[in-house]
Amino acid sequence: MSNKPNKGLKINKEVFPKFSGYFVILTALFVIGMIFYPYANLNYSIDINKSLTSFTGIEEEHNIGKFEEITLTVISNNSIKIQLSFIPFQQNGSRINILNNQLLGPTNSSFTQKLDKLFLSFVSNQNKTFRLYINMTFSYPGKLLLKIMTEFSGSPDISGIWLKVTINTSKDWNRINSSLTSILKWLVLISMFELLVRTIYVQLYSYKSQKMAIKNNNSPKLETIQSKQRILVELSLSRDINKNSLARQVWITILLSTQMLPASYVLIMVFSVLTLLTNACKFPTDNYVNSNAMYDFIELVSSNNFLSISTFSLIFNVILVIYIFNQEKEELYPILSYPLPKTVIVFSRFIAGVLAIITLFVPWFILLFYFRYYYFLGVSWSTSYKEYVLVSIFFMTISMAQFFLLSLVHVLSKSSSISLIFSFLIMFFSRITVSSNSVVLFFLSFIYPSAGINYQDFGNKILVSDNTLNIIIIVIEKLVFSLIILLIAIFHVKIKNTLLREE
């Protein structure tokens, strides 16, 4: 990251793991994660009908339907994803159909999930309106709390409740994903720590060491005077300048710029992609009947529960802010002193985020691929896929806009304080935008009304937890989050500036 004369490098090697060190740490974390991850071997079934008394809060008097199966899939310690196969039967044996493949409306059936809770509601097609709410809170490895509340109107001629809960997390990719997620979190922490400590200690030490005469260098013997003359002649001959094309200069600039990213950042990006890949694999591929995949998708990408997206967003911001600010520092001095056209200089600033951008796009394409080939089998392109593409583009656009705005502000503003203030605002609002599904839906209902997205319905009836309090919490969380990122960047820049002044 910085100037490191001999002494600085020595300290750096001792205190901080270099590229190979990261691999060792990550491999160790991965192995530990694979072996000891607490719920790696969790795999059991509970028949609610038999063990009903062991659960609390179930209102048994309402025997209204039959659940064929509920499958719970545990993703991590702190969150749970619930996948539901739901086939209710009436007493006469006829099946109550759930209106599939329709967006949520007051008269349609649907379910959605949020964090560790499942909300389910449906309407029969026999004019016997009833609702079933299943509120499940699962806290592993503690107790399982299952609460079922029902309400209905009319006279449902239904008897018996049979609920089977299957918890199945034995698939290897779940374990791998858990380990990767764990590694990713550690990696982010390590990198941030590394960045701060390196900035403070190594650079200060480097600065001090500049004053010291370094005597232990190997002194390669220079060639003789005779060959010196030859060199002078040969170099002189090659002074003719053939102007390179702009495209070539841009390409060389890209090559140079991408060389600047520290190893830890590249590793974070790689692990982000891997984590997202395995996350994508976790989606159900069979017996999945759902009427509102669109909302699931929005929930998925905007939910804090989708750790990778959230983590990635953090990583992206950290990389972006710190890296862009770093560009002004001595790391890019050699490149900036080369005779590049101004357009290339400006372009090179954008190039700084190329790898980050790539990792920004990759997850979305993975998700799209997955949804297209697994999630939407049997759903026609015209009805749903377009909407998913739209949502994906929407998210990508926000992220891209964030990046371009940040870069633009940085390029245009001469004052670093103005740049920092605007960077903070952009970061904050973009994080809010992609984090709150209400905000996303609000935008979508405007930009794509024909998709049938009803913000009011969605907001009022399904996202019950996305109420005012929750929005305030989200806003505060993102505010703090953005501030922390910004403070790290400011801290980093301040120290460097101080050093520059001292020099």
Next chain:
Amino acid sequence: MGLEVREISFSYGKNEIYKDFSLKQNHNITGIIGVNGAGKSTLLKLSTGILPLLKGKIYLNGHNIEAEREKSLRQIGVLFENPVFPKWAKTLKFLRWVGRLRGLSYIVADKNAKILLSFLGLSNKYDAPISKLSAGQRQRFGIAQALIGLPPLLLLDEPTANLDVKGKIEILSFLKELANENSIEIIIFSHVMGELEKFVREVIVLHKGKIVYQNSINKAIKEVPLTHIVVTGNEDTINQLILLLEKMNEVLDLHFLKISPSEIEITTNNSKIGLTSLKKEIENLYPGLLIRDKYSPLERLFIKYTGENRKNIALST
């Protein structure tokens, strides 16, 4: 034409570094000397357009760095202090890139890169990542990237940093040859003054963002007589010398400080006479004694024009 700075102003926030500062290079090899914090590195960054000017203009071989950025940067090769290069880039490859950025064809860039790496003692490091080079090797590599394409003006910040004594002499003499035989102008920014006097043809003393002295090196050296010497030798001989000095003291206004039984520091306040003739006389009378100047001429010049505490001056090695 070299470097020309016209009435520039620059500050880091409220910390003003330059105010209406001007500078013009008059010889082909110029040394800009000053202690840390004098503004040398800032001047280099301003000259290369990395830091924006608040006011004024800077010309590189007649091209305005702000108005004709690309053209003016084509005129220069730059070595920053403790240069940092892409960590994973390999030496030869990176030099080729730089050569191509400077407008060389691939073949010429490759050839020049190999010549320079070979000459600078890095011929066995073609495929080595730059991060794996030692500090001294990285310094040599930095010089190579400044030289590739042989730009007509070289701006070098502490070019001999991290090099041993022999390496310093080799690099400086090579640069001198390069300047004399290829019409290249060189500006060296340095706080290590001792090593520059045999190399530069012009000296500029920079102090607190101002030029306090600018002249040819020959004239500069004449301005500062020898006022401090250190004599080392046999204890008895040193004692004899002290007796002699006490007798001469009334004429020469001498002060002497016994650093150790075998070492004595002699100074004079009479800068008109200086210690040059005394030094020769001691050499004749006591051939066994080792006599060295405490400060090099450039250091004396710096002390004279800045009034800077002598402890602040980096001694030449």
